[in-house]
Amino acid sequence: MKVLVLGGGGREAAIVWKTLQSARVERVYCAPGNAGIARMATCLDIDLKKPDKLAAVAKDLGISLTVCGPEQPLVMGVSDAFTRLGLRFVGPSRAAAALEGSKVFAKEFMSRHHIPTATFAVCETVEEAKDIFDSNLLDGFPVVVKADGLASGKGVFIAPDREQALDIIHGLLVERKLGEAGRRIVLEECLTGVETSFLVFTDGKAMAPLAPARDYKRAGDGDTGLNTGGMGAYSSPDLLDASLQRKILRHIVQPTLTGLQSEGVTFKGVLYVGLMLTEQGPRVLEYNARLGDPETQVILPRLKTPFVDALAAIADGTLDALELKWSDEAAVCVVLASEGYPETAATGCPISGLEKAELHPGVLLFHAATKRDESGQIVTSGGRVLSVTALGDNLAQARQRAYAAAAAVAFQGKRYRTDIASPAS
Numbered sequence: 001m002k003v004l005v006l007g008g009g010g011r012e013a014a015i016v017w018k019t020l021q022s023a024r025v026e027r028v029y030c031a032p033g034n035a036g037i038a039r040m041a042t043c044l045d046i047d048l049k050k051p052d053k054l055a056a057v058a059k060d061l062g063i064s065l066t067v068c069g070p071e072q073p074l075v076m077g078v079s080d081a082f083t084r085l086g087l088r089f090v091g092p093s094r095a096a097a098a099l100e101g102s103k104v105f106a107k108e109f110m111s112r113h114h115i116p117t118a119t120f121a122v123c124e125t126v127e128e129a130k131d132i133f134d135s136n137l138l139d140g141f142p143v144v145v146k147a148d149g150l151a152s153g154k155g156v157f158i159a160p161d162r163e164q165a166l167d168i169i170h171g172l173l174v175e176r177k178l179g180e181a182g183r184r185i186v187l188e189e190c191l192t193g194v195e196t197s198f199l200v201f202t203d204g205k206a207m208a209p210l211a212p213a214r215d216y217k218r219a220g221d222g223d224t225g226l227n228t229g230g231m232g233a234y235s236s237p238d239l240l241d242a243s244l245q246r247k248i249l250r251h252i253v254q255p256t257l258t259g260l261q262s263e264g265v266t267f268k269g270v271l272y273v274g275l276m277l278t279e280q281g282p283r284v285l286e287y288n289a290r291l292g293d294p295e296t297q298v299i300l301p302r303l304k305t306p307f308v309d310a311l312a313a314i315a316d317g318t319l320d321a322l323e324l325k326w327s328d329e330a331a332v333c334v335v336l337a338s339e340g341y342p343e344t345a346a347t348g349c350p351i352s353g354l355e356k357a358e359l360h361p362g363v364l365l366f367h368a369a370t371k372r373d374e375s376g377q378i379v380t381s382g383g384r385v386l387s388v389t390a391l392g393d394n395l396a397q398a399r400q401r402a403y404a405a406a407a408a409v410a411f412q413g414k415r416y417r418t419d420i421a422s423p424a425s
């Protein structure tokens with residue numbers, strides 16, 4: 001069968017790599033892909049913001065299954081466009097993807113269905129925000145300020161006091177620093193605890209939890225600096241205990257799916273729940289409507305069930321008949337980022353040492369923002385350049401392997417966190 005993967009980052013590199021492991025898959029296409037993906041798949045230069053064009057091309061190419069990595073196309077209705085043409089697609093409809101596309105929708109949805117989350121209020125003017133602070137609804141400061149719409153991980157701010165909160169709110173609502181994404185905002189109680197990501201495959205009825213993963217969102221060691229798309233991740237068999245997993249499934253994931261269904265919406269794809277494990281129990285920080293990046297780079301290498309079988313089961317609504325099997329190994333991913341990331345990113349820097357890094361035992365080098373320049377040299381093309389991933393018998397071995405490979409790659413301004421999966425982190 002022919003498979004199409006939408007996206008061009010480290011997550012999509014891992015998806016393409018894993019999909020190709022099934023004998024049933026004769027060819028993989030990727031739009032737009034990157035320099036690393038191009039070694040495995042046929043890259044297509046199509047704008048991901050054009051859902052109907054993507055669906056038409058997929059039909060012409062005889063694609064039998066399409067999977068979408070990033071959120072933007074889903075929120076724009078790419079799943080609906082494929083479904084209209086009778087094509088099998090893994091990723092929620094536009095209506096279901098609103099769980100990620102609108103934080104206001106997500107929060108109000110959780111309130112309607114009694115899904116545990118931080119106390120919140122929605123506002124559209126600075127005056128409304130001041131009233132909310134005066135009412136002490138959010139229990140003082142710090143508070144979390146979130147832009148309603150998609151902002152590539154840059155729409156969430158933790159404000160330590162009223163003055164800074166109002167500054168951020170002014171920036172969003174009046175100066176429109178994030179454009180339309182910040183036309184409405186959510187103000188939230190600031191939760192404390194350990195963060196974890198919980199992902200499930202679902203065909204709308206059945207669900208299958210993925211191996212738990214932890215990602216590292218802040219730019220600097222010790223969780224300092226700005227929020228990023230993710231600077232690293234790990235997955236190991238003992239990351240989340242079984243009783244907590246059951247609790248999350250029962251009190252959060254299942255009510256989310258049945259809540260959507262009761263509103264006439266079927267979620268088919270990957271539901272990603274970002275959680276804070278507080279002293280009062282798990283609370284939802286956010287929903288994503290897709291696989292995480294870089295979580296995917298550590299989850300898929302541990303998957304023993306053919307990935308394409310799981311994807312087909314999601315699309316066909318036969319997930320209840322599938323059991324996902326996981327290896328007992330641990331996986332660690334260290335993201336190599338460009339100078340200036342996440343605020344800016346130096347690009348066009350030649351990358352060396354890729355072959356050397358790949359020779360390290362257990363290492364999988366997933367390209368993220370890479371391309372070939374006119375001379376054929378692989379150069380950087382964005383913020384998160386490479387997802388250097390390694391499997392190991394345990395977390396310490398996977399970590400040591402990933403860092404050894406990360407050190408072997410060189411490009412000007414290379415940045416990475418040194419504490420991914422460290423016992424102290």
Ligand code: AMP
Nearest residue numbers: 118144156188189190191217274285286
């Ligand atoms: P989100 O995109 O909503 O997951 O937010 C990005 C990051 O902001 C999360 O991964 C958390 O680290 C932090 N965050 C979001 N909401 C809260 C909250 N209510 N309390 C504390 N931290 C939060």
Ligand code: GLY
Nearest residue numbers: 215230292293294
């Ligand atoms: N790693 C966080 C995300 O994919 O949203």
